[in-house]
Amino acid sequence: MPQVQEFSQRSPSGAAHLFHRPALASSMAAQLMSESFKSGLFLTGPRRTGKTTFVRGELAAALRDEHGAFVLYVDLWDDQKLDPGVAIYRAVGMALDAFDGWGVRLARRIGLKGFRLCGVEISLERINAGQVESLTTSLQNLTRVTGKRVVLLLDEAHRCQTTELGRVALHGLKAARDALLLTPGPGFRFLATGSHAHKLEHMVREKREPFLCARTRSLPVMGEDFLHWQSGLWEHGERPSLAVMGASFDRLFHRVEDFIEVCNSVRAIAAIDAGEAERMLVEQVDRWLANEKKVFAEKLIAAGPLATAFLYLKAERGSQFAPHFSGSHERVMQLLSLMGETAMQPDFSMQGVEATLARLEQLELLWHCRIYVIEDARHVDWLLEMELSTLFATDRRAVKAA
Numbered sequence: 213m214p215q216v217q218e219f220s221q222r223s224p225s226g227a228a229h230l231f232h233r234p235a236l237a238s239s240m241a242a243q244l245m246s247e248s249f250k251s252g253l254f255l256t257g258p259r260r261t262g263k264t265t266f267v268r269g270e271l272a273a274a275l276r277d278e279h280g281a282f283v284l285y286v287d288l289w290d291d292q293k294l295d296p297g298v299a300i301y302r303a304v305g306m307a308l309d310a311f312d313g314w315g316v317r318l319a320r321r322i323g324l325k326g327f328r329l330c331g332v333e334i335s336l337e338r339i340n341a342g343q344v345e346s347l348t349t350s351l352q353n354l355t356r357v358t359g360k361r362v363v364l365l366l367d368e369a370h371r372c373q374t375t376e377l378g379r380v381a382l383h384g385l386k387a388a389r390d391a392l393l394l395t396p397g398p399g400f401r402f403l404a405t406g407s408h409a410h411k412l413e414h415m416v417r418e419k420r421e422p423f424l425c426a427r428t429r430s431l432p433v434m435g436e437d438f439l440h441w442q443s444g445l446w447e448h449g450e451r452p453s454l455a456v457m458g459a460s461f462d463r464l465f466h467r468v469e470d471f472i473e474v475c476n477s478v479r480a481i482a483a484i485d486a487g488e489a490e491r492m493l494v495e496q497v498d499r500w501l502a503n504e505k506k507v508f509a510e511k512l513i514a515a516g517p518l519a520t521a522f523l524y525l526k527a528e529r530g531s532q533f534a535p536h537f538s539g540s541h542e543r544v545m546q547l548l549s550l551m552g553e554t555a556m557q558p559d560f561s562m563q564g565v566e567a568t569l570a571r572l573e574q575l576e577l578l579w580h581c582r583i584y585v586i587e588d589a590r591h592v593d594w595l596l597e598m599e600l601s602t603l604f605a606t607d608r609r610a611v612k613a614a
């Protein structure tokens with residue numbers, strides 16, 4: 213279900229277990245409300261670095277409290293089964309409905325009896341048949357009934373590209389943005405987030421994309437003040453130095469939750485000296501990373517040698533990845549031979565390659581929507597430094613023994 217945050221006005225920014233970045237929230241809110249960002253802002257950042265927590269909590273609060281905006285937050289990750297397009301239409305509809313049926317009355321006036329945007333089953337057919345109020349009309353009405361500038365925060369916006377209705381909704385939002393820019397009134401702003409810079413960049417660089425030329429910005433990773441905050445939570449024993457904490461945070465790819473968990477596990481051990489605390493922190497990070505790499509290797513084994521070779525090729529070639537090119541197939545054969553798969557005769561037909569890549573998508577190792585992207589940026593280095601010759605060795609031994 214999409215979440216409409218405006219109605220729980222209590223800002224989560226007071227949550228004690230969270231580290232706060234009020235200055236960043238204020239400056240980003242001011243930017244988003246400025247003329248220079250009227251085409252939209254696409255905020256990127258690696259996985260698990262705190263984008264959602266920041267946008268949904270502190271940024272939304274700054275937009276409301278410092279700029280009097282009406283904030284709509286839609287999380288396209290929340291319900292994976294819900295079409296992203298439906299989520300967007302519904303969120304806007306729910307916000308309108310909450311205003312005392314004003315949207316309903318308006319819909320009746322324009323002749324759609326009993327029309328209630330969020331109660332209507334939203335489908336491509338209904339949208340095409342004009343049975344669903346356009347996002348332009350809905351958002352115009354929302355600015356009118358609230359008397360405020362509406363700011364839509366769309367989390368994991370790249371998911372819109374994965375369905376037709378999602379793309380329709382994006383085009384609808386673009387049309388709404390353009391219409392609201394021309395209409396006198398409080399106006400509209402749009403912020404999209406995504407955990408992969410390439411996925412989002414595609415949305416603002418491609419000529420056919422509705423948000424071509426919108427601004428992009430990466431969410432700064434947590435800095436030294438965050439390390440100070442964590443260090444301040446040490447109650448017993450000596451704490452590790454900020455330098456060791458910082459290096460550990462870097463090694464964990466700035467994944468906030470992972471770092472906090474590692475720190476918690478060291479903190480739980482009372483009365484150790486600083487040197488010991490540092491050694492334990494480094495050990496815990498090693499253990500954490502070893503476990504993550506093990507999980508990744510297990511996924512590759514599940515994907516099989518051929519799919520692994522294609523993923524490796526993607527890691528090597530980056531944006532030059534061309535899975536249907538014969539030169540790529542030669543490299544795949546070399547990689548298979550490195551893995552000890554000398555007898556394999558892969559199906560390099562269009563369908564054969566597509567099926568292999570689909571396997572990687574099913575395992576959430578690869579993302580495909582016009583461009584191919586390795587889902588987890590950490591996997592690129594992990595793959596390239598992997599000992600391919602031993603990866604499937606246990607598997608082969610098991611087959612021989614059977």
Ligand SMILES: Nc1ncnc2c1ncn2[C@@H]1O[C@H](COP(=O)(O)OP(=O)(O)OP(=O)(O)O)[C@@H](O)[C@H]1O
Nearest residue numbers: 229230231258259260261262263264265407468469
């Ligand atoms: N400011 C913060 N203070 C403390 N913990 C945080 C903070 N921000 C994030 N976290 C922790 O990190 C986890 C991941 O954060 P969040 O979901 O915001 O990241 P994300 O970048 O949106 O992740 P994803 O790439 O999966 O969308 C949270 O569940 C929370 O445990």
Ligand SMILES: [Mg+2]
Nearest residue numbers: 263264265367
């Ligand atoms: Mg998120």
